[in-house]
Amino acid sequence: VEASIPEPQRAAWKKFTPKGFTTPEEFEKECVRHIETTLARSLYNCDEFATYAGTALAFRDRLVLDWNKTQQNQTFADQKRVYYLSLEFLMGRALDNAMLNVGMKDVAAKGLSELGFRMEDIVSQEHDAALGNGGLGRLAACFLDSLASLNYPAWGYGLRYRYGIFKQEIVDGYQVEVPDYWLDFNPWEFARHDITVDIQFYGHVSKYQDDNGTSISVWEGGEIVQAVAYDVPVPGYQTENTNNLRLWASKAASGEFDFQKFNSGEYESSVADQQRAETISAVLYPNDNLERGKELRLKQQYFWCAASLYDIVRRFKKTKRSWKDFPTQVAIQLNDTHPTLAIPELQRILVDQEGLDWEEAWSIVSKTFGYTNHTVLPEALEKWSVPLFQHLLPRHLQIIYDINLNFLHYVERTFPKDRDMLSRVSIIEESNPKMIRMAFLALIGSHKVNGVAELHSDLIKTTIFKDFVKVFGPDKFTNVTNGITPRRWLHQANPRLSELIASKLGGHEFLKDLTLLHKLENYVDDKEFRKEFQEIKYANKVRLAKHIKEANGVSVNPSALFDVQVKRIHEYKRQQLNIFGVIHRYLAIKAMSPEERKKLVPRVSIFGGKAAPGYWMAKTVIHLINQVGKVVNNDKDVGDALKVIFLEDYNVSKAEIITPASDISEHISTAGTEASGTSNMKFCLNGGLIIGTCDGANIEITREIGENNIFLFGNLAEDVEDLRHSHLYGTYTLDSSLQAVFDAISDGMFGDASHFSALVNGIVEHGDYYLVSDDFASYCKTQDLIDEAYKNQEEWWTKCITTVARMGFFSSDRCIDEYAEMIWNVEPLPPKQEQ
Numbered sequence: 001v002e003a004s005i006p007e008p009q010r011a012a013w014k015k016f017t018p019k020g021f022t023t024p025e026e027f028e029k030e031c032v033r034h035i036e037t038t039l040a041r042s043l044y045n046c047d048e049f050a051t052y053a054g055t056a057l058a059f060r061d062r063l064v065l066d067w068n069k070t071q072q073n074q075t076f077a078d079q080k081r082v083y084y085l086s087l088e089f090l091m092g093r094a095l096d097n098a099m100l101n102v103g104m105k106d107v108a109a110k111g112l113s114e115l116g117f118r119m120e121d122i123v124s125q126e127h128d129a130a131l132g133n134g135g136l137g138r139l140a141a142c143f144l145d146s147l148a149s150l151n152y153p154a155w156g157y158g159l160r161y162r163y164g165i166f167k168q169e170i171v172d173g174y175q176v177e178v179p180d181y182w183l184d185f186n187p188w189e190f191a192r193h194d195i196t197v198d199i200q201f202y203g204h205v206s207k208y209q210d211d212n213g214t215s216i217s218v219w220e221g222g223e224i225v226q227a228v229a230y231d232v233p234v235p236g237y238q239t240e241n242t243n244n245l246r247l248w249a250s251k252a253a254s255g256e257f258d259f260q261k262f263n264s265g266e267y268e269s270s271v272a273d274q275q276r277a278e279t280i281s282a283v284l285y286p287n288d289n290l291e292r293g294k295e296l297r298l299k300q301q302y303f304w305c306a307a308s309l310y311d312i313v314r315r316f317k318k319t320k321r322s323w324k325d326f327p328t329q330v331a332i333q334l335n336d337t338h339p340t341l342a343i344p345e346l347q348r349i350l351v352d353q354e355g356l357d358w359e360e361a362w363s364i365v366s367k368t369f370g371y372t373n374h375t376v377l378p379e380a381l382e383k384w385s386v387p388l389f390q391h392l393l394p395r396h397l398q399i400i401y402d403i404n405l406n407f408l409h410y411v412e413r414t415f416p417k418d419r420d421m422l423s424r425v426s427i428i429e430e431s432n433p434k435m436i437r438m439a440f441l442a443l444i445g446s447h448k449v450n451g452v453a454e455l456h457s458d459l460i461k462t463t464i465f466k467d468f469v470k471v472f473g474p475d476k477f478t479n480v481t482n483g484i485t486p487r488r489w490l491h492q493a494n495p496r497l498s499e500l501i502a503s504k505l506g507g508h509e510f511l512k513d514l515t516l517l518h519k520l521e522n523y524v525d526d527k528e529f530r531k532e533f534q535e536i537k538y539a540n541k542v543r544l545a546k547h548i549k550e551a552n553g554v555s556v557n558p559s560a561l562f563d564v565q566v567k568r569i570h571e572y573k574r575q576q577l578n579i580f581g582v583i584h585r586y587l588a589i590k591a592m593s594p595e596e597r598k599k600l601v602p603r604v605s606i607f608g609g610k611a612a613p614g615y616w617m618a619k620t621v622i623h624l625i626n627q628v629g630k631v632v633n634n635d636k637d638v639g640d641a642l643k644v645i646f647l648e649d650y651n652v653s654k655a656e657i658i659t660p661a662s663d664i665s666e667h668i669s670t671a672g673t674e675a676s677g678t679s680n681m682k683f684c685l686n687g688g689l690i691i692g693t694c695d696g697a698n699i700e701i702t703r704e705i706g707e708n709n710i711f712l713f714g715n716l717a718e719d720v721e722d723l724r725h726s727h728l729y730g731t732y733t734l735d736s737s738l739q740a741v742f743d744a745i746s747d748g749m750f751g752d753a754s755h756f757s758a759l760v761n762g763i764v765e766h767g768d769y770y771l772v773s774d775d776f777a778s779y780c781k782t783q784d785l786i787d788e789a790y791k792n793q794e795e796w797w798t799k800c801i802t803t804v805a806r807m808g809f810f811s812s813d814r815c816i817d818e819y820a821e822m823i824w825n826v827e828p829l830p831p832k833q834e835q
């Protein structure tokens, strides 16, 4: 390809390709140029936002150059690529990350200060890219960072929502949702108006005979919506490698604008059709661990899968290889079941459009996909009704039926005696209406299925996929324990700690190989190091206290023990257990003499997280936390001994402030419910300890850091079933201190008790599904142990430092290498050296 361009042209191009800046002066020049010419602003109306924009555009120029080279390099190398399909990418802010990855933050900071601005103020102007709900979406973002940093040829595919996850406001103690329109100014995306795909919906299937007399199915009629590509560069850390995240936006297809209507004066309704097409990618569904079976959601899924598959197939076809090479050139990872439609879609492309026979096509399809399961919660498992499917995607329904038929024939032959097996493993659930079980389709159409922590990967094999282990054998199932990127969650969020570590380890190499952290164990007893470590934690707490003062108007003491639970609000995550514990503590304080109170370890209980807008119980929990805060924070008897804070609108950029400031964080889900959790890893990496149940990745964290460095409590996953049973059918008495908490609530101590009756009754009368009462005593006892441990400051800091030193395993780099080796079979592609 290169040779086809004449030398003089190449030389001219090379001569004029921008080189990018390296000094503060060069950065300033680029920044000012963008402010003046791209934004049409000047010295006299240049505020912090304009300066953010100028800075972002200057760095974008730099990323784009690397990105162009990377894409060209990947095309020429013609090796296997990974495609990560995810409906959510919770990216957060991009500028700080770009500056650090390129290694030019200091240069920019110097330049900015010469222009009269502080780096911190500029960085905080950026709007979070919040195209995700919680852990699942953030994991996808960490994976992109690792894929780029490790030089894997990889693309992310997602949807370009016009509205990301809603903004949360707290009004009178209640959550109010405000739309997150985030695209006013987004310098990080490139609209590719030339890269479009027509996506079909509805219609019917007709059968025809081709020239050889074989029957072919043709999907006809219905409507067409256009997918337009928006590309986002994803820079790697200290590498030129810059990958692509392609997000699809929906638009009315070009032929779709109804000129008939237009000419007959129905201009408005013609525009309305246009808008209807655009609603497909308009909004992120705000549910975490819950599926609601809405038609528009299914439309989103197909729209995105079909556009991505078309794109992937188009790229493959350019290589002129034969179809059997497809699985050796293409690995597609399904982030949960949301992209499962990609499986029947690829089968449809191969059979209906490319003319392969069914068996050959299926052998290609089922070697291409890998499926990651992220939850065993029954309410989160996707099922779509057959009538809805029939209406929206008639051809795909036929294909799914055929996949199922072939599969069931195989099962029948293999297990002729187990007559119930067929209905248990069928993709179609024989309910009314019939339902398509997406997890089964994903599993059957993939060559590997993985869970996200050891316990979770074991659980899927004994619960939801038990029969499939018999059918396919255990080797189809594997585990990849989640991880986090140390670039964002240590280097960016906690720069002082990152520098301290670098000063002891002889550089920042640990940010690329996190296992190097183990060398910090040599400094556990080093006085200077300990002092510095403590000072950093204190400074981070001061920063959070400042934020709390600004946001909540409450003064908190930075020397108090900061106890943090920030994550989506969900009954299984048990924020209710935490707030009941806080009430218990409050009652205890009230019963003490002033002398006794003085001996207490002062505590700040910090909560944050969004409730799904339709999740009433979760909203009640938020309300209770705020009501408790109102009472406790204004009680003169309590003073510094206890403060209760609910931080509004928890998101990635707030997490970057909160995580480094925690002393103890709570990961207290009912055992067996949290697939992994990833914020647990972030807190430990930042030198905070955790209180947790034996659930998800807490178990592996314990194994790595040692039992002495974590506060575990509560029942085990294996006991949950029996405990639930005994609530419903056994004799059972409520723990007396929990009873006292409930009495305080029903006495109206925190306002109108009727507001909270469902929360209490769920435990007292309706079986306590999440086993709050079973774990309450053990939880409170463990909180007391934490107070005791905190009093022994020397030992406390030893635990914190040891924890950091032992967190090397939880880098998302390790995850990505595991996926690459066990599932994708792809190799890194280092950037080409400049000649």
Ligand code: GL7
Pocket (backbone or CB within 6 Å): 133, 134, 135, 136, 137, 139, 288, 289, 374, 375, 380, 452, 482, 674, 675, 676, 677, 678, 696
């Ligand atoms: C989740 C799990 O709940 C969470 O434990 C896990 O860490 C995360 C990433 O694997 O995936 N599953 C899920 O449906 N959501 C999650 O965050 C929304």
